[in-house]
Amino acid sequence: MNKKIFAPIILMTAMLLSACSTAPKTTSMLDQARMDYQAAQNNPNVLTLAPLEMRQADIAMNEANKAAKENESTDKIDRLAYIAKQKIGVAQELTKQKQAEAAVADAAKARDQIRLEQRTNEADRAKMQADQAKAQADQARLAAQIAQGEASEAQRKAQEEQAKALEMQNRNAALESQLAELQTKVTVRGIIITLGDVLFGVDQAKLTPDGMRTVQKLATVLQNNPQRTVLIEGFTDNTGSQAHNQDLSERRAAAVRSALVLMGVSRDRVLTKGYGESYPAVENDTAQNRQLNRRVEIVLSDANGNIGQR
CATH class of the missing domain: 1.20.1270 (Substrate Binding Domain Of Dnak; Chain:A; Domain 2)
Structure with missing residues (x-):
């Protein structure tokens, strides 16, 4: 076992x-x-x-x-x-x-x-x-x-x-030389050229040959100074009626304008005004003074074309 x-x-x-x-x-x-x-x-x-x-x-x-x-x-x-x-x-x-x-x-x-x-x-x-x-x-x-x-x-x-100033001086000198041949005076309104009664026909608005020669000198001034304009003012004495004197002053101013235009001045540079018996230069008490009052005054503008008011 x-x-x-x-x-x-x-x-x-x-x-x-x-x-x-x-x-x-x-x-x-x-x-x-x-x-x-x-x-x-x-x-x-x-x-x-x-x-x-x-x-x-x-x-x-x-x-x-x-x-x-x-x-x-x-x-x-x-x-x-x-x-x-x-x-x-x-x-x-x-x-x-x-x-x-x-x-x-x-x-x-x-x-x-x-x-x-x-x-x-x-x-x-x-x-x-x-x-x-x-x-x-x-x-x-x-x-x-x-x-x-x-x-x-x-x-x-x-x-x-400077050039403009010189040019202006030259122009002014030339203008003075040209205006020396005209009867001018300097006023607050500008330079005034006076055309006496003897430069027109008696009681007429027609310029005499001497008047035309004077206007020709003015036309030359305006042509040489194209920036300037003129105002043409007509005056009479107090002889005759106011209407007649007013008409005569206007016709004489217009005659000067027409002559300037014919001489080559542009129409729009020339203005006219008739005053008749108004604004006598002297008393109308003598024949000589009345002749001085029968006149045409041409007011030349400044260099800018401005004319002072009367």
């Missing part, structure tokens, strides 16, 4: 011992190599930066695992595991070295980029300053041109005013 119970137990124990004797061996060195290898495999940088070294580590690790699987001696397994561990270490160190070199290169590249950006910024600032200086110079040049133009314009206007 007891023999039957112990026989299966002995058989199972033998089987277990046999199974244990066929299981792969391992050592602490091999376990460390395996952990280092797994860590290297899990690091993508090692696979990327040290592919040749990892290939050598793969071969060494496979040899160590093969020795363990074939139950080689512990010394051999440890030796192969040590070699694999060293190659794994070489791959890891090379990876660190390349990472450090890459970091240095990146740092240098970053420094170069920073320097490039600094130089670019300095160039941009210099260009901006140059542009600003150019803009300021352009503004200054434009301001100078404007100032010069304004000065030139002011000088031109001053020269024009």
Whole structure:
């Protein structure tokens, strides 16, 4: 009975011992190599930066695992595991070295980029300053041109005013020379030229030859001074009726105007007015005074064509 119970137990124990004797061996060195290898495999940088070294580590690790699987001696397994561990270490160190070199290169590249950006910024600032200086110079040049133009314009206007003043002086001098041949007087209304009674027919509105010559001189004055106009005023003494005297004064003023127009003076530059007995030059108390009152006065306008009111 007891023999039957112990026989299966002995058989199972033998089987277990046999199974244990066929299981792969391992050592602490091999376990460390395996952990280092797994860590290297899990690091993508090692696979990327040290592919040749990892290939050598793969071969060494496979040899160590093969020795363990074939139950080689512990010394051999440890030796192969040590070699694999060293190659794994070489791959890891090379990876660190390349990472450090890459970091240095990146740092240098970053420094170069920073320097490039600094130089670019300095160039941009210099260009901006140059542009600003150019803009300021352009503004200054434009301001100078404007100032010069304004000065030139002011000088031109001053020269024009001087020329106009000189021309006016020359015209006034010429006018004075021309009027010197006529009986003129200067009043607040302007220059007045008087045509006496002797320049007309007795009690008539027809100019005598002497009267025509006098009017011709006046026409020459007006032609040489186109900016001036005239007002022709007729007067009589108090002899005869007021109606007759009024009519005679108007006809004599109109006769002078007609003569001026025939001599080339524009009609719109000549106005007429008859006053009859009004506004006597002197009292009508003598024949000589009455002759002085029988007259035609021609009022010459100023340089702007203005004639003062009576």
